[in-house]
Amino acid sequence: MIRLKDRTRKKSEVAGVEVGIDPGSQHTGLAVFTHQGGQRRGRFSVQLTHRGGQIRKRMGQRATYRRGRRSRDLRYRAPRFNNRTRTPGWLPPSLYHRVVTTTSWVDRLARWSPVRAIHLERVAFDVHALTAGRPLEGVEYQHGTLHGYEVREYLLAKWNHACAYRGATNTALNIDHIHPRSAGGSNRVSNLALACIGCNETKNNHPVGEFLKNKPARLKTVLAQAKAPLRDAAAAQSTRWALWRELDQRFPVHVASGGRTKYNRTRNHLAKSHTVDALAVGKLDTITQTVSTVLTAGCTGRGSHARTRADRHGFPRLRLPRTKQVHGFHTGDLVRAVVPTGKKNGTYTGRVAVRTTGSFNITTAEGPVQGINHRYVRLLQRSDGYAYTTRKEDGVSFPA
Incomplete structure (x- = not known):
């Protein structure tokens, strides 16, 4: 054992590291970095591969077996519906799995090195800025560094990176007003769509009904999708908020949006990945170093509690040890x-x-x-x- 006699308790304190988290539906990126003077240096990165889809499939199979047994003339208890209360903040097992695995890995990283702060991408988009009563006219959005990033990210996800009027992909896309500004259309995100250059120039300031008069099915789809919220992100948003509540009880947590993450990654000339996004979460000036090798941890589970294997009808066919x-x-x-x-x-x-x-x-x-x-x-x-x-x-x- 080596004892350092020239150190005092205050001088021996470790500065610590910070952890960035980019939650996703299938993968979650975690980045361990040091942050000083607005500069970040990546130290370690982990990509978690969730198995929420497998859990959801197994839960569906179990429900199918139960429904099948109830519909047959079997000695089985009748269905009961008065015992299905859920606690506040309840999440389905497939979503709660993402929260548990991410928090367990953050705790593991905290055991390896002192974690002084967590930077979490809590929302993919600043929904308040997009859908609230106030328009996107704030200084930060109109004249600041984040101008347009939230809107573009939301529209790309909502319209599946394709032209709303003809479904073209892998092409340059512009933001188009479904109801033209000249005809009284607003700047709200519900009136915005993605259009390829050809459709954007052809439509110009014509009403969408006139532009798609020969394509009634496409017109109906565009109008319906414009009014509908981004439903695919609902599950991910619920997971992000539940993850924030869990981590906020353990560490100081700083939250940010996906638009800011993309802005940080783009201006630092970094390619997109879950671990790079985790490194770019939150407020920062520059990223001076990234890691070269990423640890990928795929969730495999710890086996099954079932004592039998079921046949295609849901009846046991063999017993497990x-x-x-x-x-x-x-x-x-x-x-x-x-x-x-x-x-x-x-x-x-x-x-x-x-x-x-x-x-x-x-x-x-x-x-x-x-x-x-x-x-x-x-x-x-x-x-x-x-x-x-x-x-x-x-x-x-x-x-x-």
Whole structure:
């Protein structure tokens, strides 16, 4: 042990790091960085791959099995609807999974290094600025650095990066007033759409009904989509707010919008990725360094609580063992098997699926390998509910 005698408690304090979070429906980016004088230096990045879609599919299958059993003449309890109360702030399991995994990783990062602040992208768009009674005429939006970013990001997501009038993609898109300003149309976001250059020039200041008079189906779609809110972002928005409430109990949290994140990333000439967006969340001047390698953690779960497997009608067809550990291994452990002889001789590294017979299956990068005896298997890492890989960062790395 080395003891430093020339240090005092105040001089030995670590400045700490900050964490940026870019929540998403399928992936969430986390970036650990230092922030001094408006400059950020990326230190570590993690991309979480959620399994909310798998959870939603399993919940749907379970509900289908229950409905099917109730509709048959079986000895099964009648449906009850008076016991389905939900607590305030309740989220479906598929959405709550995203909140839990993100907060657990933030806690893990806090154990590795002192986290002094969290920067969270709480909303993809500044909805208040877009839909509230006041128009987009504030100093920050009209004359400031964020002018137009919130509106463009909202419209790109709402119209699926395509021309509203003919569905063209992979082309330059302009913002068009559905009802022309010259005919009394407003600047509200509900009156804005994306149009390719050709449609924008042809439509000019004509009413949308006159411009699409020969395309009644397209006219109906445009008018309906213009009035409808961005429904696809509702689930993600709920997750962002629930995540903010969870993190705000643990750390000082600074929130920002997706428009500001894009502005920071664009003016620092960085490519788009979840981890780069996490590094660009919030107020900053410049990003002086990004990481070159990103840790990707895919949520795999910790197995199933089910004791049986169901057939296509929902009836049990086989029973599963109560003990999940076989010869010291669990399903999902990272292992390496060295088979010296036989038809399957070779070295295999990957995730193991245990069997009570002692003949395991190993999923490698080249594919699954079945029938590996447990005697040849060696443990590399216990399963913790994640599958880890690394990838190169898509953003531009700056010299240290």
